[in-house]
Amino acid sequence: METPRLPPHDGPVLSVVDMHTGGEPLRIITDGYPEIRGDTVLSKRSYVECYLDCLRKVLMFEPRGHYDMYGALLVQSELPEADLGVLFMHNEGYSTMCGHAIIALGRYAVDYGLVRSPRSPETQVNIHCPCGLVKAFVEYSNGKTGAVRFHSVPAFAFATDVKVTVPEHGEVKVDISYGGAFYAFVSAERFGLDVRTSRPRDLVDVATAVTNAVKSQVKIRHPEHKDLSFLYGTILTDGKDSFSEEPTANVCVFADAQVDRSPTGSGVTARIALQHHKGLIQFNQTRTFKSGAIGSVFTGKAVQETRCGEFRAVVVEVRGHAHYTGVASFVQESDDDLREGFLLSPAGDNWTSG
């Protein structure tokens, strides 16, 4: 088959492979970025933030992306044991961990030959994220990749029952936990809402108000690096934290009021660390987590005890499925006033339509 002809354009062509994990998009950027400087994956994250942010907007924003688009930029890792390094991007900037992306990238790395000699029944792919090394285990048989499970960086409960004042809601108690990124957790019931049935706009507004309150009233600190020391978002839950065979639902609102369609891999990691800290789940008890937005599922379990600085931590395993949706080459024309991208806020009455 002939390679499709590129349309008229000026400047670089950005090539991507698009996937989704439990409905959450992942745009894997495979070509077109200039050299990304920095000795470490974390310093490369600062470099793209400072010097190449216009490319994030081109690929994440409309008309090539949308408000809730998510991207992964493959970079060189400084760790000899890493198969690849990655930077994550969204509607506001660059995150430090992304579980749904790891699930997609695990498949991508095997399918696109980033790991040599894949093995059945599982191939290990070491992915160096800004938060550290994450180990993905990709089901592989008869030349085909399948489900992916991953072991994340040490996850820990940072603070529980923290009181913050949320405008229009008064004093609210939240838990703050780390799963490669920090999240605030609170039951949607506290606001008279339900993560599965309430209007998305109401859930997003409440979660955003909680995020803003925590950001302004609580000092978040990661023991190992100041670049990891920030609140990424708020996860509203159905409050079902004690272990049960029944799935528990949550909705994650992160970055600039961006909504995760999936159950959130780093959120599941942080939530299990919190549940384990509270004695609500034991090692190797597998819990199912459901996205309140579209009902897609991940499973998760705490598999090992560890430490992160002064915190008692756990290694969490998360498992899910990713699928390919396409490949694309994006271009810009210099006379296009909208070439750099724009965003329209999508908050709506229903999660899905059509």
Ligand SMILES: O=C(O)[C@H]1NCC[C@@H]1O
């Ligand atoms: O699965 C995750 O961890 C991510 N999904 C979007 C927000 C988080 O980075």
